[in-house]
Amino acid sequence: MNPNNAVELKNIEMHFNMSKEKVDSIKEYFLRFVTRKLLYEDFVALNDVSIDIPKGDVFGILGLNGSGKSTMLKVISGILTPTKGTVETAGTIAPLIELGAGFDLDLTARENIYLNGSVLGYSKKFMDEKFQDIVDFSEMQDFLDTPMKNYSSGMVARIGFAIATITKPDILIVDEILAVGDFRFQQKCEDRINAMINDDTTVIIVSHSIEQIERLCKHCAWLEKGKLRMIGPCQDVCDAYKNQ
Secondary structure, three states: OOOOOOEEEEEEEEEEEEEOOOOOOOOHHHHHHHHHOOOEEEEEEEEEEEEEEEEOOEEEEEOOOOOOOHHHHHHOOOOOOOOOOEEEEOOOEEEEEEOOOOOOOOOHHHHHHHHHHHHHOOOHHHHHHHHHHHHHHHHHHHHHOEEHOOOOOHHHHHHHHHHOOOOOOEEEEEEEEHHHHHHHHHHHHHHHHHHHHHHHOOEEEEEOOHHHHHHHHOOOOOEEOEEEEEEEEHOOOOOOOOOO
């Protein structure tokens, strides 16, 4: 791996088996499975994608729904293993892909802060030290002992983002997170991301907001139906994307 790169994707392919027919019950599924009558369609989410992302870069990924953007982020973060190709990354990764995915919504926010911290590999001592910082950033002081099933999606995002960004990762992966919550909190999240950018964290962003990508990113990749359509300086790629 090139020591100047944070991420290297080489000839990545990601295939999924999509059922071609409706199965109405577990019994029917089992019978079709054992008699080998289940029919699948090979869906290619990423098709021979190669990208190098330099350390310290702010890299945007553009594309319509279903183009493979979120799949690429999950491949980079290690959530998905590609069907073909290789993925290499340098340093620690903080994936802000599904905020709150590690929460138990029957528990309170206070309990979930510690639960989610343990899922991310943080010790109780570390979470004790960072607890107040998380609460202050999320601004959820008045709701700490409320079960999170009573939270709005924006409130859950506040807690999730605050936990995920309490340390400085080498690579920060952001998937539409800044679209969650009210405008003031979105700006607060963007300010924290900018602070990481200024501290040489490599940031990879997926957003449907072209303005946000243009404002934050140095370079971009444009995905179309799983294939790499264009890669280069952010403004060049955004202009081509808008004029397609």
